[in-house]
Amino acid sequence: MREVAVVSFAQSRHVRRDTRNEVEILMPVVHEVVERSGIERPFDFTCSGSTDFLQGQPFAFVMALDAAGAWPPISESHVEMDGAWALYEAWVKIQTGQADHALVYSFGKSSPGDLPEVLSRQLDPYVLAPLWPDAVSLAALQARAWLEASGHSERELAEVAVRSRQSAKANPNALLSGDLEVAKLLAEPYLAAPLRRHDCPPICDGAAALVLAAGDVARRVSRRPVWIRGIDHRVEAHSLGARNLAESPSTRLAGERAGVGRGRVDVAELHAPFTHQEWILREALGLEAGVDVNPSGGALCANPMMAAGLIRIGEAARRIAEGTARRAVAHATSGPCLQQNLVCVLEGE
Amino acid sequence: MSEPEETKPVKSIKAPMRLEYQYTAGQATSRYLRGIGQGRILGQRCPSCRKVYVPPRGSCPRCAVATTEEVQLSDKGTVTTFAIVRVPSENISVPLPFASVHILLDGADIPFFSVVQGCPLEQVRIGMRVRAEWVPREDLAPTATSIRWFVPIDEPDVPFEKLEAAL
Numbered sequence: 075m076r077e078v079a080v081v082s083f084a085q086s087r088h089v090r091r092d093t094r095n096e097v098e099i100l101m102p103v104v105h106e107v108v109e110r111s112g113i114e115r116p117f118d119f120t121c122s123g124s125t126d127f128l129q130g131q132p133f134a135f136v137m138a139l140d141a142a143g144a145w146p147p148i149s150e151s152h153v154e155m156d157g158a159w160a161l162y163e164a165w166v167k168i169q170t171g172q173a174d175h176a177l178v179y180s181f182g183k184s185s186p187g188d189l190p191e192v193l194s195r196q197l198d199p200y201v202l203a204p205l206w207p208d209a210v211s212l213a214a215l216q217a218r219a220w221l222e223a224s225g226h227s228e229r230e231l232a233e234v235a236v237r238s239r240q241s242a243k244a245n246p247n248a249l250l251s252g253d254l255e256v257a258k259l260l261a262e263p264y265l266a267a268p269l270r271r272h273d274c275p276p277i278c279d280g281a282a283a284l285v286l287a288a289g290d291v292a293r294r295v296s297r298r299p300v301w302i303r304g305i306d307h308r309v310e311a312h313s314l315g316a317r318n319l320a321e322s323p324s325t326r327l328a329g330e331r332a333g334v335g336r337g338r339v340d341v342a343e344l345h346a347p348f349t350h351q352e353w354i355l356r357e358a359l360g361l362e363a364g365v366d367v368n369p370s371g372g373a374l375c376a377n378p379m380m381a382a383g384l385i386r387i388g389e390a391a392r393r394i395a396e397g398t399a400r401r402a403v404a405h406a407t408s409g410p411c412l413q414q415n416l417v418c419v420l421e422g423e
Numbered sequence: 424m425s426e427p428e429e430t431k432p433v434k435s436i437k438a439p440m441r442l443e444y445q446y447t448a449g450q451a452t453s454r455y456l457r458g459i460g461q462g463r464i465l466g467q468r469c470p471s472c473r474k475v476y477v478p479p480r481g482s483c484p485r486c487a488v489a490t491t492e493e494v495q496l497s498d499k500g501t502v503t504t505f506a507i508v509r510v511p512s513e514n515i516s517v518p519l520p521f522a523s524v525h526i527l528l529d530g531a532d533i534p535f536f537s538v539v540q541g542c543p544l545e546q547v548r549i550g551m552r553v554r555a556e557w558v559p560r561e562d563l564a565p566t567a568t569s570i571r572w573f574v575p576i577d578e579p580d581v582p583f584e585k586l587e588a589a590l
Contacts, residue, residue, distance in 0.1 A: 095449025098481045101489055115487070130444030140480065143487025186444040195440070204438040 078168050079292035079299035080395075080420070081175075081285050082110035083388035088249045088280035088376040091185040096124075096134050100141035100181050100281045108177065111285035112295035115143060118173035120150045121164045123157035123180040124380045127192050134183075142177060149173070156180065157282060157384030158345075158406030158416050164286050165305060174288045181281035182379035189277045189379070196409065198312055209410065210274055214266035216319040216411040217350040221268060223320035226353065228268050232259040234349040235272035235374060242371025249276045250375045272374075275347040280378030282385045300391040300420050304332035307416035309409075319411055325358035328417040329403075334359050336419075340399035341366045343386035345406045347373040354412065355405060369393065383407060387418055394422045451481030453565075454493065460565035462557055466531050468492040474532040497529035498555035500573070501581045502539065503590055505547050517572065522547040526573055527589045534589055541574035550580035 084106040086092075092099055108115060120142050126134045135152050144150060149172075153159045157180025164176035184192075190208035197203045221227065233256060242251035254272065262270045292299040308324035308331075310317050329335075342365050346352035356367065368374075370389040373382045383406025390402035401421050408414040448456055451467055455478045458465035466477035467490035474483065475494050483490055505524040508515075517538050524547070525534035539547050540556070553573035563569050 091447075093447045093450065093453070095447075095452065095480060098449050098451070098489075101482055101487070104487075127442075130442060130446065137480070140482045140484040141487065143485070145485040186446055187442060192442060195442070199438065200436060203440075204436070 076169055076171070077289040077292070077301055078165055078286055079289075079296065079301045080387065080391040081112070081287045081292050081296040081299055082107050083282070083284045083391055084110065085247050085282040085381070085385055085388060086280045086378075087247050088278045088378050090249065090276065090278055092183065092279035096129070096138045096181050096183060097140045099183065099279065100138055100179060100283070103281045103283045104141045104177070104179055107179075107283040107285055111175075111287070113175050113285060113287065113291070116148050117175055117177040117285070118149065119164055119167045119176040120148055121153070121160040121167070121176060121178050122151075123153045123155050123160035123384065124182065125154050127187075127195060128189070128379055129183040129186045138181060142179065155408050156345075156380050156382065156406050157284075158387055158418075159307065159383075159408065161284060161286065161384060161387060162305060162307060162416060165302060168286060168288050174291045176286045177283065178286065178384065179281065179283035180381040180384050182381050183279045184277050184379050185279050193410070202314075210269060211266045212314065212410045213274070213348045213351075214269045215314070217268050217273070217348065219319040220350045220354055224353065228260060229256060230353065231268070231273050231349040232256045232270075234352050235259060238368055238371050238374040241369050242375035245370045245375065247280075248371045248375040249278045251371060269348065273349040275373050275377035276375070278376060278378050280376065280381055282378070282381040282388055284384060284388050284391075298395045298397070298422060300394045300422060302418055303421050304334075304419040305416070306331035307414065309414040312413070314411060317411070320354065322354050322358040322412050322415060325355055325405065325412065325415040325417065328415050329359040332417040332419045334403050334417060334419055337401050339365050339401055339403050341369060341390055341393050341402040343368055343370060343372070343390040343402070343404045345373055345383045345386045347377050347382070347407075349374065351407075351412055359403060359405070359417065361403070366399070383416065387420070390418075390420050394420055397422070449481060451479040451490070455479055456565035458495075459567070459569045460563055462560065462563055462569075464496045464498055464528060464555075466494045466496050466528075468494050475530060476533055477528060477531045477535055494530060496531055498557075498570075499576065500526040500528040500531070500535070500553060501586060502547065502549055502551040502553060503527050503534045503586050504549060505539070507544050507547070520544060524553075524573065526553060527586060532589055537570065538572040539574070540572045546575070548580070550583060550586065552576050552578040552580065
């Protein structure tokens with residue numbers, strides 16, 4: 075295996091509605107990440123993650139390339155998934171020896187559409203999508219299943235929201251932050267019982283970018299390369315009824331393969347857009363009580379679709395680069411109710 | 424004999440799908456569209472390679488930098504390539520047949536898509552000089568259809584060599 079490191083990371087300030095186009099949102103982020111990487115363009119490989127369904131604009135994913143610069147023609151690929159999977163493809167490309175460094179970026183502009191409805195289009199097109207189940211309602215099915223299976227209450231869900239918003243006070247890029255009170259939250263009406271507004275992520279527009287480099291290149295350009303010690307992703311059945319929604323076996327397996335349990339975890343950035351999903355993920359990854367979970371505030375405070383998973387990896391890497399953590403776990407999810415999950419273990423030198 | 428109901432294949436389902444979006448054009452394209460609404464064509468110049476893009480998207484795809492300098496362009500230009508369209512489409516209001524064209528506006532570095540009217544189709548040619556025909560002043564709006572089409576003007580053709588770089 076080749077050693078691969080995260081050498082730089084950047085993200086936009088996430089907002090509820092960004093009236094810029096995808097290139098205007100992405101370009102400052104890409105410029106920042108490239109400058110910080112110390113690597114000169116062109117990169118050996120460029121990979122992006124996004125979906126045009128969000129903004130309702132065909133080929134936005136192609137136009138977005140203008141932000142990265144694709145002339146003269148570059149070696150480039152795109153995944154219709156969160157940018158964390160674009161990072162995985164770039165990691166594989168570096169493993170094959172075809173690239174020594176790679177630019178990874180993702181963007182999501184959800185504000186033009188009705189996001190919970192748009193997300194229903196990823197469901198089975200014959201028997202489920204025609205019923206238009208929205209993303210919040212599906213998450214609520216999972217939340218109910220988890221509450222029943224675990225014996226926990228809605229209070230424990232609200233506690234996740236309170237802690238996340240508090241942590242986000244130190245994150246200038248987060249959309250939501252502040253001091254909430256559990257009792258007040260529990261007095262709020264349900265959006266889709268048992269989920270209330272604070273249990274759900276804010277809809278927002280944003281982007282993120284990250285640069286990977288292999289062993290020697292990473293050491294040459296970076297004073298503190300953050301090594302990807304393990305990375306794995308697993309997927310569960312497409313049919314929600316075929317899964318036990320109260321657990322995340324795909325996260326458990328990906329975590330085992332990525333080697334989460336091989337050492338002490340200081341920080342975990344978990345891509346849990348809904349409060350109950352943080353509980354499910356913690357359990358699947360076997361995280362102990364002392365682990366600092368989502369010090370960025372997580373997806374509950376800023377959830378730019380298609381970028382929020384990549385941001386988890388970037389946030390975790392940033393803490394290692396800054397020296398506030400030695401070993402971190404980053405997780406990304408894709409699909410309804412934690413259908414597909416990627417786990418990445420990061421360490422400093 | 425017809426197939427019994429219980430073994431008949433289900434050959435189709437009805438699953439109508441409609442998603443509505445509140446599209447935002449972005450900053451550069453919004454400025455362009457507002458210009459069109461005032462009868463002006465605005466492009467943007469790349470600070471690095473100096474190329475002028477129209478309609479602008481706020482970036483230079485070659486240099487991967489933001490284009491910030493606004494340039495007002497002439498509504499006159501030169502045909503760089505064309506096609507004669509004879510296939511009807513319910514979304515096109517121009518009478519058939521017509522010439523769809525790429526026009527290099529004076530001062531721009533990339534051609535611009537439109538339609539040529541006002542001359543026999545066999546006269547449409549690469550190098551031909553044309554001018555925008557706008558909708559009446561009171562109907563101008565920030566939309567691409569504020570330019571109805573382009574019409575020929577009485578100016579000498581531009582030689583092919585001068586257009587090659589912008590094909």
